[in-house]
Amino acid sequence: MGLVESNKLPKPLTRLLNWGRSSSLWVYQWGLACCAIEMGAAFGSPRYDVMRLGVIPFPSSARQADFVCISGTVTDKMAPPIKRLYEQMPEPKYVISMGSCANCGGPYWDSYSVTKGVDQIIPVDVYVPGCPPRPEALLEGIVLLQKRIAEEDMGARWRGEAIVVGG
Amino acid sequence: MVAAEPETPPPTPRHGELVAALGEALGADLVSHAYSATEAWVRVAPAGWLQAGRVAKEHLGLSYLCFISGIDWLQNPGLGGEKAWDPDVEASDPPGDGPGRWKTGVAGGGTRFQVFARLADLTRHVGLTLKVDVGDGPSDPDHPGAAPRVASWVPLFRGADWHEREAWEMYGIEFEGHPGLRHLYLPGEFEGFPLRKDFPLLAREVKPWPGFVNVEGLPGDDDSAEDVEA
Numbered sequence: 001m002g003l004v005e006s007n008k009l010p011k012p013l014t015r016l017l018n019w020g021r022s023s024s025l026w027v028y029q030w031g032l033a034c035c036a037i038e039m040g041a042a043f044g045s046p047r048y049d050v051m052r053l054g055v056i057p058f059p060s061s062a063r064q065a066d067f068v069c070i071s072g073t074v075t076d077k078m079a080p081p082i083k084r085l086y087e088q089m090p091e092p093k094y095v096i097s098m099g100s101c102a103n104c105g106g107p108y109w110d111s112y113s114v115t116k117g118v119d120q121i122i123p124v125d126v127y128v129p130g131c132p133p134r135p136e137a138l139l140e141g142i143v144l145l146q147k148r149i150a151e152e153d154m155g156a157r158w159r160g161e162a163i164v165v166g167g
Numbered sequence: 168m169v170a171a172e173p174e175t176p177p178p179t180p181r182h183g184e185l186v187a188a189l190g191e192a193l194g195a196d197l198v199s200h201a202y203s204a205t206e207a208w209v210r211v212a213p214a215g216w217l218q219a220g221r222v223a224k225e226h227l228g229l230s231y232l233c234f235i236s237g238i239d240w241l242q243n244p245g246l247g248g249e250k251a252w253d254p255d256v257e258a259s260d261p262p263g264d265g266p267g268r269w270k271t272g273v274a275g276g277g278t279r280f281q282v283f284a285r286l287a288d289l290t291r292h293v294g295l296t297l298k299v300d301v302g303d304g305p306s307d308p309d310h311p312g313a314a315p316r317v318a319s320w321v322p323l324f325r326g327a328d329w330h331e332r333e334a335w336e337m338y339g340i341e342f343e344g345h346p347g348l349r350h351l352y353l354p355g356e357f358e359g360f361p362l363r364k365d366f367p368l369l370a371r372e373v374k375p376w377p378g379f380v381n382v383e384g385l386p387g388d389d390d391s392a393e394d395v396e397a
Contacts, residue, residue, distance in 0.1 A: 076353075076354050076357075077352070077353065077354045109370055109376075110368045110370035110371050111368075111370075112351070112359075112361040112362070112366065112368060113353060116370075
């Protein structure tokens with residue numbers, strides 16, 4: 001990836017790579033609470049058929065995943081494993097936070113044991129609101145993530161600068 | 168004390184037998200008992216807690232432990248229209264059964280914390296709830312800072328292990344003879360006992376609980392209706 005590191009990736013090649021990356025997303029499912037039922041409906045059922053979007057919900061470990069879907073209540077006890085497995089994912093990696101609990105703590109905003117949002121531990125790319133969100137909402141979140149990947153400047157991401165998503 | 172009240176319904180025959188047999192075995196350690204139409208409660212003295220469990224398991228056939236848990240009878244601090252808990256009043260006024268301090272449930276109670284357990288006989292389909300006073304914990308005037316404590320039931324029921332760990336981490340009730348009171352649900356470095364009524368929820372220090380705004384008077388309830396309008 002010398003071209004990417006030196007920021008000399010030609011634009012057509014960037015578009016080609018981004019198209020490939022956004023169309024083949026291996027998702028690591030992190031179901032923590034009731035949102036996992038809706039995530040299962042979105043990822044596992046023929047009715048919603050997430051694979052038509054190119055999302056493949058079969059990685060056997062975080063090391064093979066392109067993005068992780070955190071769905072459900074993140075507790076302070078669960079936070080260290082989430083951070084650890086996020087760090088095990090290969091770059092480039094993305095995070096979808098699904099549901100009110102993972103977004104901000106949700107109904108457990110005053111709890112003694114719930115982390116007030118998974119974004120306190122790992123960076124989140126797409127927040128899907130709802131309690132729980134319907135599978136269609138999660139699919140829309142995936143489409144938004146795909147748009148983000150398609151418009152990404154890989155060189156900028158490699159340098160660690162802020163990614164600006166157009167539109 | 169509740170058992171002597173006239174409105175207490177009579178026990179079912181099985182519960183009556185159980186309580187009578189337990190009282191025979193424990194003597195003065197059985198402090199009080201109470202019945203409802205389908206249930207029975209027994210309060211035992213702290214010294215008789217382990218013996219009560221042993222008698223119930225080995226002689227009364229109550230061999231199935233449903234759960235062990237704790238109760239904090241302190242008035243809920245500021246919720247549901249009940250009298251708010253005031254640390255200053257707590258410090259100046261010795262605790263007791265007085266109004267506004269804490270309530271006691273069925274079969275009574277003499278301390279802020281209680282441990283209760285439910286045992287069942289799976290062949291005769293009858294259950295019994297046992298309760299025990301475990302001391303006042305941080306508000307005990309005689310032993311400030313002392314933890315409420317009671318004998319562990321782990322020697323009787325191996326399944327009591329995790330139940331007592333949970334009661335310890337949530338209420339700070341220490342079980343003497345437990346093989347290892349470690350955190351079960353909470354992270355190992357967690358400080359405090361979160362199900363105690365006086366445990367501070369930091370988020371509520373910043374933002375009051377929004378459930379208060381939903382309190383409305385019932386139709387025909389004139390006093391609360393005026394409160395809402397005012």
